[in-house]
Every structure is written in C-alpha cells, then in structure tokens.
Amino acid sequence: MGSPTENQDVAGLHKTPTGIEGFDLITGGGLPRNRTTLLLGGPGSGKTVFALQTLVNGARQFGEPGIFVAFEENSRQILINAASFGWNLPELEKKQLLFVDAKMRPDVIKAGEFDLSGMLAGIKAEADARGARRIVFDAIDVLLTLLDDRSAERREIYRLDDWLSESGLTGIITAKSQGDDPFVGEGYGFMQFMADCVVALKLRVVDQIALRYVQVMKYRGSSFAENEAPLVIGASGMEVADISATTVAPETSQARVSSGVERLDAMLGSGYFRGSSVLITGSAGTGKSILAGAFAEAACLRKEHTLYVSFDENPSEVVRDLSSVGIRLGPHVKSGVLRMHSARAEASSAEVHLMKIKGIVREHQSRCMVVDPLSAIVKAGGALTAGRVAERLICLAKSEGITLVCTSLLQGAQPLSEETPVQISTIADTWVHLTKISQAGERNRALSIVKSRGMKHSNQVRELILSDQGIALADVYTAGGDVLMGTARWQKEAAEQAEQERILAEVEHKRREVALARVELGARIEALEQELKQKQAEAERSIGAEARRKLDLAKRRKELEHSPSAKIFKKRPDNSQGAGKKTTPGRRSPKGDGQ
Amino acid sequence: MIPFGNEQPRRPEEKGPFVFRLYVVDEGPSSARAMANLSAICKNHLPDNHQIEIVDLLQDPRRVLSDKILATPTLIKLSPAPVRKIIGDLGEEAKVLLALGLQQRTT
Numbered sequence: 181m182g183s184p185t186e187n188q189d190v191a192g193l194h195k196t197p198t199g200i201e202g203f204d205l206i207t208g209g210g211l212p213r214n215r216t217t218l219l220l221g222g223p224g225s226g227k228t229v230f231a232l233q234t235l236v237n238g239a240r241q242f243g244e245p246g247i248f249v250a251f252e253e254n255s256r257q258i259l260i261n262a263a264s265f266g267w268n269l270p271e272l273e274k275k276q277l278l279f280v281d282a283k284m285r286p287d288v289i290k291a292g293e294f295d296l297s298g299m300l301a302g303i304k305a306e307a308d309a310r311g312a313r314r315i316v317f318d319a320i321d322v323l324l325t326l327l328d329d330r331s332a333e334r335r336e337i338y339r340l341d342d343w344l345s346e347s348g349l350t351g352i353i354t355a356k357s358q359g360d361d362p363f364v365g366e367g368y369g370f371m372q373f374m375a376d377c378v379v380a381l382k383l384r385v386v387d388q389i390a391l392r393y394v395q396v397m398k399y400r401g402s403s404f405a406e407n408e409a410p411l412v413i414g415a416s417g418m419e420v421a422d423i424s425a426t427t428v429a430p431e432t433s434q435a436r437v438s439s440g441v442e443r444l445d446a447m448l449g450s451g452y453f454r455g456s457s458v459l460i461t462g463s464a465g466t467g468k469s470i471l472a473g474a475f476a477e478a479a480c481l482r483k484e485h486t487l488y489v490s491f492d493e494n495p496s497e498v499v500r501d502l503s504s505v506g507i508r509l510g511p512h513v514k515s516g517v518l519r520m521h522s523a524r525a526e527a528s529s530a531e532v533h534l535m536k537i538k539g540i541v542r543e544h545q546s547r548c549m550v551v552d553p554l555s556a557i558v559k560a561g562g563a564l565t566a567g568r569v570a571e572r573l574i575c576l577a578k579s580e581g582i583t584l585v586c587t588s589l590l591q592g593a594q595p596l597s598e599e600t601p602v603q604i605s606t607i608a609d610t611w612v613h614l615t616k617i618s619q620a621g622e623r624n625r626a627l628s629i630v631k632s633r634g635m636k637h638s639n640q641v642r643e644l645i646l647s648d649q650g651i652a653l654a655d656v657y658t659a660g661g662d663v664l665m666g667t668a669r670w671q672k673e674a675a676e677q678a679e680q681e682r683i684l685a686e687v688e689h690k691r692r693e694v695a696l697a698r699v700e701l702g703a704r705i706e707a708l709e710q711e712l713k714q715k716q717a718e719a720e721r722s723i724g725a726e727a728r729r730k731l732d733l734a735k736r737r738k739e740l741e742h743s744p745s746a747k748i749f750k751k752r753p754d755n756s757q758g759a760g761k762k763t764t765p766g767r768r769s770p771k772g773d774g775q
Numbered sequence: 776m777i778p779f780g781n782e783q784p785r786r787p788e789e790k791g792p793f794v795f796r797l798y799v800v801d802e803g804p805s806s807a808r809a810m811a812n813l814s815a816i817c818k819n820h821l822p823d824n825h826q827i828e829i830v831d832l833l834q835d836p837r838r839v840l841s842d843k844i845l846a847t848p849t850l851i852k853l854s855p856a857p858v859r860k861i862i863g864d865l866g867e868e869a870k871v872l873l874a875l876g877l878q879q880r881t882t
Contacts, residue, residue, distance in 0.1 A: 282845050285860070291870040292809070292863030297800045298832035298847030302839020326846075 193401045196244075196314065196350040199237025200230065202420030206405035207396055211352065212376045215400075216344045219354040220372075221381030226392060226413055227354040228258065229265075230381060231316040233417045234352060236267045239276035244313035247278045247303060247349075252319035255279035265417045278306060284326060296323075296336050300343045307349060315349045321356045334370060341374050376400040381411065389529045394420055410568070412531040415539070421531055421572060437482075437548070437583050440474030440507075443653035444612075447629060447638035452610055456633075457574045457584040459554075462614030467625050467644055467651075468587035471612065472550045473502040473509065474651055475585045479548035480512035487519045487546040489537055491556030495520035498552075506650035519544045525556035530569035533557060538576060546582055554586040574608065609633045614644065617665055624665035627653060643669060793817075793825040793875070794853040798844045801831045805864040809848035812865035820877045 195209035204210045211217045211234070221227045235246035250258055258279065259269050273279065280303065307315065317340065324333045344351040355371065357380070372378050378398040384391045392411040396404045410421040436451040439458075445451040452458050458475075460468045479486045488509070490498050498520065499509045512518035521540055523533055541549065554570055570586075577584035586608075611630040616623045625644035629637045642653040643665045657664040657672045664672050797813055799806035810829065817825045832839055832847060846862040852875055865871050 280840060281843060284845060284862075287860070289859070289861045289870060289874040290863050291861050291868075291874065292812075292866035293805050294846035294848060294863045295800075295803065295805055296846065297803055298798060298849075299839055299845055301800065301832050302836045302844065305836035306840060323845075 195402075196238070197242060198230075198234040199241050200233055200418050200420060202409065203394065203418075206394075206409055206420060207377075207399065208402060208404060211350060212400070212402070213350050214345070214348050215376040216341055216351045216353060216374070217377040217379060218371055218375035219352055219379050219381065220357045221354075222357055222383055225381035225383040226411065226418060227356075227381055228253070228318055229262075229413055229418050230379075230394075231318055231352045231354050232258065232262055233265075233267075235277060235314055235316055236269070236272065236417075238314045239272050240267075245276040245278075245310050246314035246316070247280060247307055247310075247312050249280040249282050249303065249315065249317045250319070251282045251284075251317065251322040254283055255281050265415070267417070275310075278310060278312070280306075282323070284322075290326065290328075293329075293332065294327075295332075296339055300339070304343070304347055307347060312349060314351075315344070315347075316352045316354070318354050319356065320353050324355075337371055337374065372398065377402075382408070389526065391529050391531070410531045412529070412535045414532065414535045419535060421534070421568075433581075438475075438478045439471070440476070440478035441471065441651045441653065443642065444471075444627070447640075447642070447653070448610070448632055449635045449637065452583060452585075453634065454583055455578065455581045456609035457577055457586070458610040458612065459608035460585065460587045460612045460614065461630075462587075462589075463616065464589065466614035466616055467646060468589070468614060469498075469552050470502065470505050470507065470646060470651060471614070471627075471644075472552050472585050472587050473498075473505075473507045476518065476548065476550050477502075477507045477509060477512070479583075480509070480517045483517060484547040485517060485519070485545050486512070486548040486550070487521060487537075487541055487544055489521045489523070489549065489551045491523055491525045491551075491553060493522060493552075495522050498522075504648065505646050506648055519546065530557045534569050534573055534576075537573065541576070541580060541582065546580075548583045549577060549585070551584065551586040553589050555588040619665065619668060622666045624669075626656070626665060791855055793821050793855070794828075795825060796828045796830060796851045796853060798830045798832055798838070798842070798847055798849045798851075800847045801833050803847060806848045808864040808866060809850065812868070812871070813850060816865070816868065816871060816875075816877075820872065 194213040195204075195207070195211065196213045197204045197210035219227050219230060232248060235248055238244035238246050248255070248258070253261075259273075262269055269277065282299065303315070306312070320337075320340075324336070327333050327336060340353070353371075353375070375398070377396070377400065380395045380397050382393040382395065384393070392413065393408040394411045395408045396406065412419045412421065433454040433456075435454040436445075436449070437454050438451045439445050439448065452475075460471050462468045476486050476488050488495075488498065493501075495513070499513065502509055509518055513520060519540060521537065523536070525533075537551075540546070551573065554573070557569055573586075574584060576582075610632040613628050613630045615626045615628075617626050625646070626641050627644045628641045629639070641656055643656050645652045645654055654669070657669055795813065795817075797809060799809060813827065817827065830838055830842075832844065838844065848862070848864060850861045850865060850871075852859040852861075859874055861871060861874050
C-alpha cells in the first residue's frame with residue numbers, strides 16, 4: 181500500500197487538489213493534473229457532489245475556473261441541490277463556473293449516427309475564453325445510452341479522452357455503476373483502462389443506515405491509499421475520513437483536570453491528564469453518565485468550554501437527570517460555557533455524527549468533551565465502522581487538546597466482563613469501570629480503575645454512592661474474600677463502630693475503677709497516717725512525761741543530797757528508783773532514749 | 776403509409792417554405808452523411824420549397840452553447856411550426872420524414 185505522502189510520484193506528474201478534506205491526503209495531492217479521472221459509483225453515491233465540489237473548490241480556493249457539463253440533470257436542478265452546501269454557486273456562476281446543460285430533451289429525435297465533436301469544439305472555445313482549468317462531464321452513461329451502440333460508445337469515450345488530454349484541462353468523468361462494485365455490468369472496463377485515475381464511490385446500507393465510502397482504484401504513476409475510506413456528505417459538502425493518514429501529534433500534557441469527584445481524583449493521583457481520553461464503562465444504571473456529568477460540571481466551573489454529546493437523550497433530560505444527584509449544568513448551558521449536542525444514533529451514520537461533532541468542537545472551541553454513550557455509535561451502522569469512528573473521535577480530541585470523557589455501555593448478561601463493545605479501550609488513556617455487585621439482596625455500584633496511562637493509580641475497588649448531595653466514593657470491606665458493599669458494608673461499618681465503642685467504654689471503665697481505687701487507697705493512707713501521727717504524738721507525750729518525771733526525780737534527789745536529811749536515805753539509793761512509779765514497757769532501756 | 780419516391784407529394788407550399796438549420800463539424804464523416812441525406816430528402820420531398828443553413832461548429836464554436844447543440848450533426852426544422860430537433864446523420868429516412876411531418880403528406 182502506498183503511503184499518501186507527497187512527492188512520491190514519478191517525475192512530471194502534477195496533481196490538482198480537489199479541496200475535499202481527506203481525499204487529497206489519500207491521493208497524495210489530488211487528481212492527476214490535465215488528465216482524466218473516472219468517477220464511478222451507484223445511484224446516490226455522491227458522484228455529482230464530489231465532482232461539483234472539486235470545481236467549486238478549484239474556483240474558490242485555487243483560482244481555477246471550471247466547467248460543469250451535465251448530461252443527466254438540468255443545471256438548474258444541480259444549483260438547487262447544491263444550494264444547501266453554502267457554496268454560493270450563483271455568484272461563482274457569473275465568472276468562474278460555467279454550467280452546460282447537455283441533457284437531451286425527450287422530444288429530440290435520433291435518426292442515425294452522431295458524435296460529440298461539435299459539442300467538444302464548443303466547450304473548448306468556452307474553456308479557452310474563460311481560462312478554465314477544470315472540467316466535469318457528469319453522468320456520461322446517459323449520453324452513452326443514447327448512442328445505443330457499443331462501438332459508438334467506445335469511439336466517443338476515446339474522443340472525449342483525446343479531447344481532454346489536448347485541452348489541458350483536468351477532467352472528471354462520472355458514470356453510474358451498478359451496485360457496489362464498479363466492475364460489474366455496463367462494461368466500463370475500457371473507460372477504466374483509458375482513465376489515468378479511477379475513483380469509486382460506494383453507498384452501502386447497513387442496519388438501515390447509509391454508509392459512504394470512497395476508494396481509489398487506480399492512479400497511474402502515483403502511489404495512493406488503496407483502502408476504502410469513509411465518506412461523509414455533510415452540511416458544507418463532502419469529506420473523506422482519512423483513517424490511515426490521521427496523524428496524532430498532540431502536545432502531551434502533565435497538567436491534570438479534575439474528574440469532578442474528589443476521591444476519584446485522589447485515586448488517580450490528582451485527576452485526569454489534560455488532553456487525555458477517558459473511557460467509563462459499565463452496564464446500565466451503574467452511574468456512567470453521572471460520572472461523566474460530574475466531569476462536565478467541574479470543567480464548567482473552571483470556565484472551560486465544554487461540549488456534552490448525548491445520544492438518544494434530549495439536553496433537557498440530561499440536565500434534569502444529572503440535577504437529581506446534585507450536578508447542576510443548567511446555568512452553564514445558559515452562559516454558553518456548556519454546549520449540549522443531542523443526536524439520535526440511528527438517524528445517521530457514525531461518520532456523519534463525527535463530522536457534526538467536529539464542526540461543533542471547532543466552532544465552540546471546546547476544551548473538554550463528554551460523549552455519552554459512545555457505544556450508541558455502534559447502532560449507527562455496524563461495529564466495525566463505529567470502532568473506527570470512535571478511534572477517530574479520540575484522535576480528534578487528542579489533536580485538538582480536548583480532554584474527552586466518554587461512556588460505553590456494556591451489553592449482555594456478563595456485568596463483570598470488561599470488554600468494551602467498541603474496542604477503544606486500547607486507545608483510551610484512562611479506563612474507569614463501573615459494576616453493580618449483587619449481594620445480600622441489593623445491588624451496589626463499584627468503581628475501579630482498570631488502567632490509567634502514565635500515572636499512579638489506586639488498584640482498589642471503591643463503592644460509588646450517589647445522593648442528592650452528589651457523588652461520593654467509599655471504601656469497601658472485604659470479608660472472607662467477599663467485597664462488602666451497601667448494607668453489608670454499612671453493617672460491617674456499624675459493627676466495627678460498636679466494637680470500637682465497646683473497647684473505649686471498657687477502657688473508660690477501667691480508668692474509673694483505677695481512679696476510684698486510688699481515691700480509696702489515698703483515703704486509707706491518710707487515715708493510717710493520721711493514726712500514726714496520733715500514736716506518735718501519744719508516744720512523744722508519754723516519753724516527755726517520763727523524761728520530766730526522771731528529771732524531776734533527779735532534781736529532787738540532788739535536793740535531797742544537799743539537805744541535812746539526805747544522809748538518811750543515802751544507804752539504799754537503788755531501790756528507791758522504780759518503787760511506786762508508772763514505768764514504760766520493760767524493753768526500754770533504763771536511760772529512756774528509745775523514742 | 777408507403778412512400779412513393781417519385782409521386783408528387785401534397786403541396787407543402789401550403790405551409791410555406793421549410794427552413795432547416797444543420798449543425799455540422801466540417802470534415803466529420805457523419806456530418807458529411809447528414810448533408811447528403813438532407814439534400815436528398817429535400818430534393819425528393821420538398822423541391823423548391825426549402826432553405827438550408829449549414830452551421831459549422833468548428834468555425835463558430837460559441838454556437839454550441841448558445842444554441843444548445845449536444846450532438847453533431849443536429850438538424851433543426853425552424854419552420855413551419857413546430858420546431859423540431861433531430862440528431863444523427865439522418866440515415867434513418869423514415870424517422871426523419873416522420874419527424875418533419877412529411878410522411879403523412881406523401882400518402
């Protein structure tokens with residue numbers, strides 16, 4: 181496969197840009213200059229739009245006047261059909277764009293052979309006079325049917341080709357093919373051989389949704405992207421979604437933005453990375469939208485322009501539903517900070533949705549975006565397409581530096597399976613998964629972070645609790661291998677609380693007992709001390725009395741010794757000492773110095 | 776309904792002269808055939824009652840768009856009314872006569 185980069189062509193091949201976004205990328209610059217491009221496609225595949233847009237862009241962007249030769253439609257009809265694209269055709273028609281009505285009127289009679297030489301001579305004169313650089317022959321098949329003869333068809337096609345290569349114009353010839361495969365039927369084989377470039381436009385209906393593709397089938401002398409690329413016809417014309425050529429070169433940021441839930445921010449370190457893409461998955465009713473809504477509200481409170489894309493829900497419903505959990509978006513919608521975009525997923529193809537979102541993002545200059553749910557896009561025409569669109573939506577957000585939060589519904593009866601229907605989990609930077617855990621007769625929401633690139637994040641499951649106060653995350657308990665949530669968690673919490681209270685009470689009780697004991701013992705100590713003091717005092721008193729008595733005795737003895745009668749008692753002094761006296765207990769020493 | 780070439784048709788003069796304009800590309804083989812076929816028809820069916828203007832689109836290419844000529848050769852019967860446009864080399868004579876309103880007159 182050729183890579184669609186420029187300057188890979190063989191020498192001398194110049195290209196004419198179509199100005200159709202994406203197409204010039206897959207062809208490495210556009211259509212072959214001054215040569216013929218054959219544009220094949222079934223009815224309604226967008227041939228006329230492609231051809232006309234190439235002319236309009238040539239005239240408006242590249243200063244190349246053009247001529248549109250219409251074999252099938254009246255040029256007035258074409259103008260009316262293209263009016264909605266805002267190309268301002270009537271103005272262009274004055275100078276840069278010429279419409280040639282080459283529709284054969286029904287009252288014209290064909291009688292014999294004819295050819296196109298006269299018309300081509302006329303157009304050549306006109307092209308020269310106007311300095312035209314591009315020309316379209318739209319619906320050549322209608323003309324060929326008129327010729328009614330294979331050899332004549334061939335002859336005229338070759339005449340046209342010769343004329344184109346001589347004229348120096350870049351030519352597009354469109355022709356109807358039958359069905360999806362341009363090689364089937366009609367026998368345009370020789371045309372494909374003749375043309376330097378063959379582009380096929382395809383229209384498929386998958387699940388009632390129209391999907392368009394463009395495929396370059398041949399490009400003489402040039403490399404090109406061979407794969408089918410999705411094509412969208414939107415409000416301002418056609419656009420090719422160039423998958424292979426999408427280059428992701430966003431500025432990586434270390435800045436963080438809040439998820440809108442404090443605890444989740446903490447789990448992630450400090451929120452999502454700015455410009456990253458976050459995927460929130462979960463089955464119905466797990467709270468995906470609420471988590472996304474919290475992010476939107478936080479962004480709005482920071483005054484960042486935010487786009488909220490909701491599929492299958494009206495903006496007013498979204499605002500109302502989120503207000504029930506304390507997320508108030510209404511004022512932000514009013515102030516214009518928040519832009520709500522609602523779309524019915526089935527209404528158009530995923531490509532068309534993407535194109536609209538792209539348009540709004542650029543116009544609104546959104547810094548944050550919520551897509552809820554991204555999985556709705558699956559309904560818009562097949563999982564494969566949806567996957568690619570989802571991928572490109574993320575690429576778009578990245579390249580514009582938008583922080584994107586998208587939700588994805590998990591289908592089926594396996595709530596614990598963590599496979600996203602749209603395989604975007606690999607390109608999302610952060611993946612938050614919500615589950616409902618059924619236990620003990622109730623279902624509770626659990627949040628876990630499956631992955632988060634480039635940041636430390638908690639590996640623990642948290643319970644997501646919604647209330648009219650907002651969102652909160654709670655720790656969960658594990659008991660015997662089971663995660664306890666909801667009432668069970670509450671019971672566990674209550675039990676733990678009670679246990680703690682019981683322990684506290686016990687401690688308090690003990691403390692009181694000790695205090696009481698201390699008081700009691702203190703009182704006893706005091707009483708004993710009192711008693712002791714009393715006894716001491718008593719003892720002192722008795723010792724004092726004894727001492728006084730002894731002193732007194734000694735004194736009286738002296739007095740007696742000095743008195744004249746003293747000689748009388750001098751004969752038996754020892755006996756007189758203890759007789760008739762109250763004495764201290766016997767163990768006391770006679771000197772009485774024990775106390 | 777069978778035309779008899781030498782039989783005198785009913786007088787077309789009743790309707791005035793037939794005015795033709797034939798757009799050709801000089802040197803184109805089908806153009807040459809158309810001129811030959813037209814003059815034969817006129818000679819056989821409208822003797823002395825026709826005018827033919829030949830427009831060579833190579834000489835006057837702007838007339839392609841102004842006169843809305845898609846195919847060459849193209850024959851336009853300008854009068855008598857209604858105006859008729861016939862494309863091709865006029866080789867299918869029966870169709871041409873029918874278109875010019877000459878067929879019915881010959882019977």
